[in-house]
Amino acid sequence: MLEKWQNHQPETFVCINKWQQTPDTVTIELQPQVGAESIDFKPGQFVSLGIRIGEEFLFRAYSISSTPQQSTLELTIKRVDGGKVSTYLVNTLTIGDKVQLLKPTGEFNCIDHPPENQSVLLISAGCGITPVYSMAKYWLEHNANIDICFIHVAKSAPQTLFLDQLIQLDHDHHQFNLQLLLKDKANTEFHQGRLDKTWLEQLTPDLHQRTVYLCGPEGFMEDVSQYLQQLEFNMAQFFQESFTPIAAPVAEVTTLTTETATTELTLTVPAFGKTVTVNHGDNLATALENAGLPILVACRSGVCGSCRCKVTPNSVNSSSDMTLTDADIEQGYVLACSSTLLDSTDVSF
Known part of the structure; x- marks a missing residue:
């Protein structure tokens, strides 16, 4: 397994091939920059791909169209109307360009959910x-x-x-x-x-x-x-499949009174010497992004683990802990994209 993937960090891949599937769809073949004899994943899973477009660095999730235990990955990408990343990948990405990939993930796969019979x-x-x-x-x-x-x-x-x-x-x-x-x-x-x-x-x-x-x-x-x-x-x-990006979770917020819903809280990130004012019910990932902090938010669905961070106990309500281990949860880690703020909190990445 590639080293950075063990810590939910992106690995650099290089586009080594690209071909047209249909007029608006391409397949790109990606190889790890550091090299790997084989890449392991479960058929049906997806990766979150990050690429710089202008001044922005954007991530999007794409299912893998190749099979495991190969030295490269293939992603098949359809251009979406108004889709900045898909349009760039279909129209502009060329052989030799580099992208960032997070570790393959996803519950929709044929290994964790094998058929009952043949x-x-x-x-x-x-x-x-x-x-x-x-x-x-x-x-x-x-x-x-x-x-x-x-x-x-x-x-x-x-x-x-x-x-x-x-x-x-x-x-x-x-x-x-x-x-x-x-x-x-x-x-x-x-x-x-x-x-x-x-x-x-x-x-x-x-x-x-x-x-x-x-x-x-x-x-x-x-x-x-x-x-x-x-x-x-x-x-x-x-x-x-169920990795469709979701809006900020509102499970806890919907029951708040008008007075409580506007309560101001403080969000502190000691490692960066930053404290910002946020509102009760704000999405944690969005709050960190708005504060200009280097939180990596890829799938925005609580399934990839890229936005894993540690918070003060009982300070957030989380709708997903899919990639977190029992030890992670016990230590106070949450997925920021799937967490809403309930109280003032300290955050560490």
């Missing part, structure tokens, strides 16, 4: 194909008995990520069953339509014997989850 259903839409594509390749390389049904939803064949690779997998592996559902199937033999309960049953007649892994736009995942529940699928065998 049958799986992978469902994806758009760029949500990236983590389940990694899972499929991993299983086909390591599990000769796996049976994979792969449903992917896209606008058209030219806009389908990994189309040639998926077709090749379908050709080479009898246990891999590709089911593409396209909005426009022109000049192809794929299915055309919008995924619903009927399509789920038609494309996977043995649905109830499979473990389901889902990734795609938020609305798409909500719809698929509802379809499965309506079909009385065993949701204990259902897993979906």
Whole structure:
């Protein structure tokens, strides 16, 4: 494992290859600057990538499209309208450029959540194909008995990520069953339509014997989850991606009175000789950023661990401790992006 990753610090990677997947999507291949024989992660996980754009240094989370134990990582990135980082990576990043990567993380993976038996259903839409594509390749390389049904939803064949690779997998592996559902199937033999309960049953007649892994736009995942529940699928065998960035947690703040909600507190960072005035209910990460302090906030979802810091006991309310160990929590560490201020506090990084 790369040394800095052990302490939730970013490692420098170099772009050694870049190629177009669709008109608005690229795959970039990244190699550690310090070198590593292999990079370990769990198929389905993501990394937070940091890059300097102008005067800003920005982080965004991207799922890994390659498989573990290789000397490089591949990320497949779609340009998002108004997305500063994705637009830069798709349009401007070139071979030889350097980026910062945080340690791969994420609960959505096929190692922590293995299938109950040897049958799986992978469902994806758009760029949500990236983590389940990694899972499929991993299983086909390591599990000769796996049976994979792969449903992917896209606008058209030219806009389908990994189309040639998926077709090749379908050709080479009898246990891999590709089911593409396209909005426009022109000049192809794929299915055309919008995924619903009927399509789920038609494309996977043995649905109830499979473990389901889902990734795609938020609305798409909500719809698929509802379809499965309506079909009385065993949701204990259902897993979906969940690293969508969140707003500042408000679980504790919503119950405050008007008087309490405006209470001013002090936030002190002794190592930097800084004390600032904040409000009860403020997000800790945002408060530290606004104070100009060097807090690293990548996923903003409480899953990557980059914003780990130590606070005064009982001074914050935290909605996530996903990457923290029991020892971390006992010592007073929290994830700043998922913590709201309840009282004045001292902070250390």
